[in-house]
Amino acid sequence: MPGASPPLLQFDRVSRHYGEVTAVDDVSLSVERGEFVALVGASGSGKSTLLKTVNRLVEPTAGRVLLEGADVTDGPAPALRHRIGYVFQGIGLFTHMSVAQNIALVPRLEGRHPPEGRIADLLQLVDLDPAMAGRYPDALSGGQRQRVGVARALAGEPPLLLMDEPFGALDPVTRDALGERVKRLHAELGLTTVMVTHDMAEALLLGTRVLVMDGGRIVADATPRELLAGGGGDVAQALVAVPRAQARALADLT
Numbered sequence: 232m233p234g235a236s237p238p239l240l241q242f243d244r245v246s247r248h249y250g251e252v253t254a255v256d257d258v259s260l261s262v263e264r265g266e267f268v269a270l271v272g273a274s275g276s277g278k279s280t281l282l283k284t285v286n287r288l289v290e291p292t293a294g295r296v297l298l299e300g301a302d303v304t305d306g307p308a309p310a311l312r313h314r315i316g317y318v319f320q321g322i323g324l325f326t327h328m329s330v331a332q333n334i335a336l337v338p339r340l341e342g343r344h345p346p347e348g349r350i351a352d353l354l355q356l357v358d359l360d361p362a363m364a365g366r367y368p369d370a371l372s373g374g375q376r377q378r379v380g381v382a383r384a385l386a387g388e389p390p391l392l393l394m395d396e397p398f399g400a401l402d403p404v405t406r407d408a409l410g411e412r413v414k415r416l417h418a419e420l421g422l423t424t425v426m427v428t429h430d431m432a433e434a435l436l437l438g439t440r441v442l443v444m445d446g447g448r449i450v451a452d453a454t455p456r457e458l459l460a461g462g463g464g465d466v467a468q469a470l471v472a473v474p475r476a477q478a479r480a481l482a483d484l485t
């Protein structure tokens with residue numbers, strides 16, 4: 232279509248080898264603005280490696296990754312990373328900086344000073360009391376730290392949010408609450424999100440689109456509804472069977 236804007240994110244025949252190991256094997260796909268893509272698969276299937284080719288924590292052995300139509304290797308990596316929010320397990324907050332300083336880090340690196348009230352707004356966005364702005368990460372619970380991580384990732388108003396097992400280390404209740412919050416934020420802020428998880432239930436509940444990886448390849452690309460209706464192929468259905476069996480076992484208890 233002439234004049235149509237390119238997809239927000241595109242993988243064009245991306246592969247990544249580590250010696251004999253093929254972590255990512257010839258992946259091509261596009262992510263449109265507004266999608267919430269859950270990237271799911273067994274341990275070692277290549278999810279994190281594929282995600283990290285986007286913010287250049289991993290360089291592909293072959294192929295290219297395009298953000299808003301431009302090759303991510305076109306400019307310096309730090310400038311690229313300022314356009315991509317990144318939330319990962321353990322989050323990597325700076326312990327010598329307060330919550331407010333951690334959140335303001337990305338805008339400050341770009342020479343911007345967040346306007347008065349912005350930090351409080353961001354804290355409220357992730358359901359944290361703005362009074363926490365002056366605390367240090369050591370004085371927060373794991374779930375609170377993870378919320379600060381989400382606020383920090385959103386502080387630069389990035390067009391793309393990447394999350395790598397963001398809720399992996401949290402207890403189930405906190406995990407569900409934060410998952411729901413992120414889902415609402417995604418919708419309210421009009422974000423485009425790609426989230427790695429090994430948990431199919433989480434992928435089905437949060438994603439608008441679920442990609443299943445196996446042996447470095449994308450073996451299913453379907454909506455949660457399609458997967459729940461039995462689509463997506465054998466690998467996808469083996470993953471869908473897990474939460475289904477749990478739901479059945481719970482129902483049997485009642």
Ligand SMILES: Nc1ncnc2c1ncn2[C@@H]1O[C@H](COP(=O)(O)OP(=O)(O)OP(=O)(O)O)[C@@H](O)[C@H]1O
Binds near residue numbers: 277279
């Ligand atoms: N830096 C590395 N050096 C060597 N091999 C690597 C490296 N990073 C990943 N691999 C290998 O590439 C494959 C894919 O790893 P990756 O971390 O992408 O999988 P994953 O699906 O994210 O797994 P998990 O769910 O366990 O995090 C694995 O076989 C892994 O051992």
